[in-house]
Amino acid sequence: xxxxxxxxxxxxxxxxxxxxxxxxxxxxxxxxxxxxxxxxxxxxxxxxxxxxxxxxxxxxxxxxxxxxxxxxxxxxxxxxxxxxxxxxxxxxxxxxxxxxxxxxxxxxxxxxxxxxxxxxxxxxxxxxxxxxxxxxxxxxxxxxxxxxxxxxxxxxxxxxxxxxxxxxxxxxxxxxxxxxxxxxxxxxxxxxxxxxxxxxxxxxxxxxxxxxxxxxxxxxxxxxxxxxxxxxxxxxxxxxxxxxxxxxxxxxxxxxxxxxxxxxxxxxxxxxxxxxxxxxxxxxxxxxxxxxxxxxxxxxxxxxxxxxxxxxxxxxxxxxxxxxxxxxxxxxxxxxxxxxxxxxxxxxxxxxxxxxxxxxxxxxxxxxxxxxxxxxxxxxxxxxxxxx
Amino acid sequence: xxxxxxxxxxxxxxxxxxxxxxxxxxxxxxxxxxxxxxxxxxxxxxxxxxxxxxxxxxxxxxxxxxxxxxxxxxxxxxxxxxxxxxxxxxxxxxxxxxxxxxxxxxxxxxxxxxxxxxxxxxxxxxxxxxxxxxxxxxxxxxxxxxxxxxxxxxxxxxxxxxxxxxxxxxxxxxxxxxxxxxxxxxxxxxxxxxxxxxxxxxxxxxxxxxxxxxxxxxxxxxxxxxxxxxxxxxxxxxxxxxxxxxxxxxxxxxxxxxxxxxxxxxxxxxxxxxxxxxxxxxxxxxxxxxxxxxxxxxxxxxxxxxxxxxxxxxxxxxxxxxxxxxxxxxxxxxxxxxxxxxxxxxxxxxxxxxxxxxxxxxxxxxxxxxxxxxxxxxxxxxxxxxxxxxxxxx
Numbered sequence: 017x018x019x020x021x022x023x024x025x026x027x028x029x030x031x032x033x034x035x036x037x038x039x040x041x042x043x044x045x046x047x048x049x050x051x052x053x054x055x056x057x058x059x060x061x062x063x064x065x066x067x068x069x070x071x072x073x074x075x076x077x078x079x080x081x082x083x084x085x086x087x088x089x090x091x092x093x094x095x096x097x098x099x100x101x102x103x104x105x106x107x108x109x110x111x112x113x114x115x116x117x118x119x120x121x122x123x124x125x126x127x128x129x130x131x132x133x134x135x136x137x138x139x140x141x142x143x144x145x146x147x148x149x150x151x152x153x154x155x156x157x158x159x160x161x162x163x164x165x166x167x168x169x170x171x172x173x174x175x176x177x178x179x180x181x182x183x184x185x186x187x188x189x190x191x192x193x194x195x196x197x198x199x200x201x202x203x204x205x206x207x208x209x210x211x212x213x214x215x216x217x218x219x220x221x222x223x224x225x226x227x228x229x230x231x232x233x234x235x236x237x238x239x240x241x242x243x244x245x246x247x248x249x250x251x252x253x254x255x256x257x258x259x260x261x262x263x264x265x266x267x268x269x270x271x272x273x274x275x276x277x278x279x280x281x282x283x284x285x286x287x288x289x290x291x292x293x294x295x296x297x298x299x300x301x302x303x304x305x306x307x308x309x310x311x312x313x314x315x316x317x318x319x320x321x322x323x324x325x326x327x328x329x330x331x332x333x334x335x336x337x338x339x340x341x342x343x344x345x346x347x348x349x350x351x352x353x354x355x356x357x358x359x360x361x362x363x364x365x366x367x368x369x370x371x372x373x374x375x376x377x378x379x380x381x382x383x384x385x386x387x388x389x390x391x392x393x394x395x396x397x398x399x400x401x402x403x404x
Numbered sequence: 405x406x407x408x409x410x411x412x413x414x415x416x417x418x419x420x421x422x423x424x425x426x427x428x429x430x431x432x433x434x435x436x437x438x439x440x441x442x443x444x445x446x447x448x449x450x451x452x453x454x455x456x457x458x459x460x461x462x463x464x465x466x467x468x469x470x471x472x473x474x475x476x477x478x479x480x481x482x483x484x485x486x487x488x489x490x491x492x493x494x495x496x497x498x499x500x501x502x503x504x505x506x507x508x509x510x511x512x513x514x515x516x517x518x519x520x521x522x523x524x525x526x527x528x529x530x531x532x533x534x535x536x537x538x539x540x541x542x543x544x545x546x547x548x549x550x551x552x553x554x555x556x557x558x559x560x561x562x563x564x565x566x567x568x569x570x571x572x573x574x575x576x577x578x579x580x581x582x583x584x585x586x587x588x589x590x591x592x593x594x595x596x597x598x599x600x601x602x603x604x605x606x607x608x609x610x611x612x613x614x615x616x617x618x619x620x621x622x623x624x625x626x627x628x629x630x631x632x633x634x635x636x637x638x639x640x641x642x643x644x645x646x647x648x649x650x651x652x653x654x655x656x657x658x659x660x661x662x663x664x665x666x667x668x669x670x671x672x673x674x675x676x677x678x679x680x681x682x683x684x685x686x687x688x689x690x691x692x693x694x695x696x697x698x699x700x701x702x703x704x705x706x707x708x709x710x711x712x713x714x715x716x717x718x719x720x721x722x723x724x725x726x727x728x729x730x731x732x733x734x735x736x737x738x739x740x741x742x743x744x745x746x747x748x749x750x751x752x753x754x755x756x757x758x759x760x761x762x763x764x765x766x767x768x769x770x771x772x773x774x775x776x777x778x779x780x781x782x783x784x785x786x787x788x789x790x791x792x793x794x795x796x797x798x
Contacts, residue, residue: 041699049707059729060714066724085573111753113743117580125573134568136576143579144750146590148721150534153577160575161545167572168552176559185518186555190548192541193520196527197494204720207530316702317428317606321436323710324595328443334587335500335532338449340442357497364528367495375497 024244028252031241032228036256039231041312046224050264053216054272061212062276064205068096069148071156072106072118075099079126081163085137088159089119094151110140116148117141119156129167147204198281198365209278210363211332211356213268215323218352221261221295222302223319228253229306230315233397242398246391254299258292265291281366290358290369297351297383300390307393330356351386354378407627411638414627415611419646424614428607429643433599433650440595441662444588451479452532455493455502458483462510468521468547472503477539487524494526501525501536513551581750592664596654597745598713600677601684601738604647608688609705611639612780613696621787632781636773640685647681665749672748672755676741679765683737686772693779712738740764 036042071089075082090097098115100106106118120138128135139156141149165187172183196202232241242249269287273280280287309315329339329347339347347353354375361367369376419425454472458465473480482499484490490502504522512519523540525533549570556566582589612635615621628634651674659665688705695701714720715733722730722739733739744758744765755762 041703044703044707052707053711057711057714060725061720062726063724066721068723069721111747111751111757113747129568129572132565132568134564134574135572136574138576138578140578140580142581142751143583143585144581144590144746145721146582146585147719149579150585153579157575157577160573164572168569171569182516185516186552188518188548189513189516189551189555190544191518191520192544193522194537194541195522195524196533196537197491197524199527199530199533202527202530202533204530207528208720311423313610313698313702314424314427316699316706317424318432320602320606320706320710321432321599324599324713325436325439325443328440328595332529333531334443335449335452335529337451337453338446340445343443360528361495361497365491365495365526371492371495372497 024248025252025255028241028244028249029255032253032256035228035231039228041316042224042228042231045220045227046260049224050216050220050261051267053220054213054264054268055275057212057216058209058272058276061205061209064203064277065094065201066148066151066204067093069094069152070098070115071095071152072100072109072115073097073121074101074103074106074118075121076123077121077125081126081129081135082121085121085159085163088163089156092155092159094155110142116145117152205276206278208333209276210360211327213272214356214359215327215352217261217264217268218294218298219319219323219326220264221257221298222305222322223316225253225257225299225302226306226309226319227312227315229303230309231312233307233310234312238394238397239401242394246394246398249394250300250303250387250390253303254296257299257302258295261295261298262292265295278363280363282362283368286369287359287362290355290362293379293383294351294355294359297355297379297386300383300386301351304386304390304393307390307397326350326352329353332356332360348378349382351379351382354382407629408634408638410627411624411635412642414624415639415642416645418614418618419607419642422614422618424610425607428603429646429650433603433653436599437596437654437658440592440599441588441658441664444592445662447586447588448477448584449532449535449587450476452477452501452536453481453499454478454536455482455484455490455499456480457485457487457490457502457504459507460505460509464510464513465505468503468505468543471543471547472540475539475543477535490524494524499526500529500532501540503540516555588662588664592662593659593745593749594718594742595713596658597677597680597741598716598718598738600647600650600654601680601712601736601741602709603650604643604681604684605688605691605705605709606702608639608643608685609691609701610698611643611689612636612692612776612783613698613701614692616696617698621784625784625787630784632777632784635784636689636777636780640682640689640773643685643688644678644681647685648678651677666752669749669752672752673745675755676744676748676758676762676765679762679769680737680741683741683765683768683772686769686776687737689776690772690779693776693783696783708736712736715739716742718742734764737765737768 036046073086075086086097089095100109103120109115110118117140122136125135125137141152143149169183169187172178172186173180178186199206232238269280306315328334329343330350330352336344357375358369358372361372362369419429456469458469472478484493484502493499502524506519509519521544523537525536527533552570553566556569557563579585615624624635655670655673691701691704695704715729715736716739717733722733740761744761747753747757748755
């Protein structure tokens with residue numbers, strides 16, 4: 017009996033391979049899309065972080081201090097200053113999208129400091145775009161603090177007669193030593209790329225396999241597919257996807273990670289175990305979804321809209337705790353949620369598989385859950401077919 | 405009613421009766437757009453799990469901890485005692501950051517020795533890490549300025565002068581158009597409009613070739629007297645009207661319900677939305693006229709539309725992408741739409757600021773519609789032959 021089932025699984029595996037080879041839509045989704053997307057999307061973030069974000073500057077002070085401020089800002093790799101004679105022109109450039117904000121140094125900035133009065137400078141950023149505006153803000157803030165410390169240093173040395181060492185100790189009594197862990201440069205690319213590659217793997221598998229199952233219904237092949245039993249049907253078909261997507265995962269981790277200069281800090285074997293578990297969970301999930309459609313085209317159309325919502329609620333781009341409760345529950349039904357938690361902790365922070373036991377159990381439970389509902393649904397379809 | 409009107413009404417009937425149309429054009433928008441708005445209902449990420457590693461145990465460290473507790477972004481959930489523990493808790497996802505107050509911090513501050521307070525964040529989760537940094541940096545900078553201020557006042561300096569020296573260059577920063585970095589205000593309109601592009605292309609890519617599937621091409625040929633121009637114009641109007649229904653859903657239901665968007669910019673939004681719709685319908689019709697095979701059409705549309713959001717520069721600016729990706733971005737209508745959307749909607753500027761972007765959208769229409777008409781006319785002429793229709797269908 018066991019031998020028969022094994023043979024059926026292999027037959028179904030070969031049947032699926034033949035089916036994919038004949039169906040150009042499946043061929044595109046399963047063989048071309050994953051690789052093309054991985055290189056295509058990956059290349060966007062190849063520079064990892066933005067540089068030379070344009071910031072307009074209007075200097076009404078024309079002093080040594082104002083020049084020092086501009087020089088320091090311009091020296092930062094993130095910001096590139098463009099000079100304008102007045103605020104109106106600077107604002108106009110921001111409105112036209114030629115710069116992301118403006119920095120204004122009013123008249124009297126230096127003379128105020130020389131008479132021990134606080135100097136006010138203005139930074140206005142276009143916060144309609146989050147990344148450039150927050151990068152500018154962080155950089156300019158840091159530079160103003162550094163130059164402020166320099167002003168104090170000079171005061172302590174010249175007016176108080178302190179030695180450089182003593183003056184230095186008085187300048188910044190409390191320093192903030194910032195250590196961003198597991199993404200030292202806090203770059204957007206290093207943050208997004210590992211998740212993006214995992215999402216490409218997941219979505220191409222979900223779309224391809226669900227389309228294949230919808231195709232079985234559309235072309236009245238359910239009976240032929242499930243002849244050897246429901247479980248054999250699920251895992252016989254699934255075996256093809258397990259091999260194919262395991263190969264993609266291996267390829268992404270070795271080729272794309274290298275090309276994109278992404279660190280893989282964890283244990284390769286543990287990551288492989290996790291990826292196989294993830295693919296095993298996606299297989300019955302995709303088959304359940306595909307079984308809900310009678311048309312391959314409709315399945316493709318609906319699945320096309322699943323990518324962004326899934327990515328947005330997994331807790332990768334937006335903290336899980338900040339999602340509304342109902343969305344958190346929905347998110348917990350997706351294998352992506354526990355997977356991405358373990359995956360990012362292995363890949364990015366070098367944790368072991370056992371560092372996230374609850375997420376691992378969660379993923380295993382989802383594997384069981386989707387296997388059961390795929391079994392029930394396909395059994396229902398088979399019974400309907402027999403009774404018809 | 406003339407033949408033109410007949411085709412429009414016929415197309416609406418098809419949209420309302422065929423799943424491939426009504427699910428994508430009418431059901432998906434309601435579900436998807438509401439879902440996007442719900443995800444970011446909390447607007448900002450708050451109460452991020454944070455740990456304190458206090459080796460000083462002094463009134464100063466307690467005061468700083470108290471100030472950190474007052475920050476909405478932070479939720480102090482744990483006390484830790486080593487860097488290894490911080491690292492382990494971050495790896496397990498139990499905290500997003502931690503602060504370390506070193507031994508003798510208070511003593512060093514009072515004895516004029518500089519102190520290093522260390523902030524750890526999980527920068528692999530970039531959004532919370534930035535929020536944690538911002539909250540903690542504000543507290544530490546304020547604390548540091550307070551120490552300087554106290555010291556200077558002790559030396560007999562006047563309060564205003566001491567203040568000027570504690571913070572000599574005061575940076576007055578203004579975050580225009582989204583002062584609180586509200587994620588709902590920022591992301592939801594972008595996600596919805598990119599969704600609209602996808603909906604329009606994924607539905608209109610079936611407007612012509614699905615007639616073969618439903619075996620109605622002959623009927624369409626007779627109704628239009630074999631004119632591809634009539635068919636494409638009428639179908640464009642039919643799809644555009646449905647797209648306007650979705651505009652009503654976005655601007656008058658989803659946005660007001662979730663309190664998103666700038667109502668004063670609705671008129672301008674309508675103008676650029678209509679141009680985006682026309683460009684997308686043009687592309688969809690072009691794909692539909694190019695491929696008789698609906699699955700191939702679907703795959704092409706999916707491949708073309710799905711990268712729009714990331715390539716448009718919405719989250720990661722285009723100028724930071726390699727040149728070839730920047731070029732690729734220009735072949736999607738969402739890219740000029742987004743540039744215009746930022747100006748006339750988020751920034752509520754007059755339409756003329758988006759003139760160049762609107763021209764690009766018009767260029768899509770000018771190229772796509774005539775090409776679609778030419779391609780479809782060739783296809784249409786063969787539809788007289790019923791055998792050809794059956795051959796394609798089978």
